[in-house]
Amino acid sequence: MIVDITNEVFTEIKTALTTVTVKSEYPSTEPTFPFVTVTEISNDTDESTIDSSVQHYSLISIEVNIYCNSSRKISDAKSIRGTIYSILGDKYNMPRTFSNQVPNFLDENVYRYIMRYTCKVDTNRKIYRR
Numbered sequence: 001m002i003v004d005i006t007n008e009v010f011t012e013i014k015t016a017l018t019t020v021t022v023k024s025e026y027p028s029t030e031p032t033f034p035f036v037t038v039t040e041i042s043n044d045t046d047e048s049t050i051d052s053s054v055q056h057y058s059l060i061s062i063e064v065n066i067y068c069n070s071s072r073k074i075s076d077a078k079s080i081r082g083t084i085y086s087i088l089g090d091k092y093n094m095p096r097t098f099s100n101q102v103p104n105f106l107d108e109n110v111y112r113y114i115m116r117y118t119c120k121v122d123t124n125r126k127i128y129r130r
Contacts, residue, residue, distance in 0.1 A: 003058040003121045005092075006040040012087050013038055013064070020080060026065070033110070034076055035067040036084075041116070057120050057128075061097070062088070066113040067104070073111035077101075081113060094119040095129050 013036065014022040022036045042061040064084055068076040081099075088094045094117040104112035120128040 002043060003060070003123060003125065004040075004043065005060060005121055005125060005127070006038070006043075006062060009062055009088065009092065010038045012091070013084060016083050016087060017080060031067065033067060033069045034080060036080060037063075037065040037067075039063050039065075057122050059118065060121055061116060061118040062094070064088075064115045064117075066115075067110050069107075069110045077111050077113045081115065084115060088115075088117045092117075092119070092127055093129065094127060 010022070010024060017036060020034045020036055021032045022038065023031075024037065024039060026035075026037055039062070040060065041063045042059070044059045045057075066077045066080050066084075068074075068080070070076055085096070089096060096115060097118045098114065098116040101111065101113050104110045122128070
């Protein structure tokens with residue numbers, strides 16, 4: 001059984017960020033800023049926990065991209081980052097494995113910030129630090 005928490009996390013973030021466009025992928029048309037994407041970048045079996053061909057845990061990584069283009073783009077991105085951290089870090093207890101500003105090659109006027117979280121999740125959807 002593949003354990004999947006990405007939709008739950010996506011819904012939590014979208015509900016919390018009421019003034020932000022939140023999607024699962026970057027749109028092919030010009031987005032409405034600020035804009036956030038929430039994507040599952042991996043969902044692997046923790047092979048050390050398999051017994052009798054049953055998977056007990058998945059190792060899940062979720063990536064969040066924050067895009068802002070206002071005159072306050074850096075402070076807006078940091079505010080959004082704080083809200084996302086309060087959900088993934090505090091509520092879900094997921095450790096952040098990467099967090100940094102990166103160049104946005106599509107449009108240099110848009111500030112882009114990436115956060116990645118990785119955790120172990122059991123079949124009951126309980127989250128563990130790796």
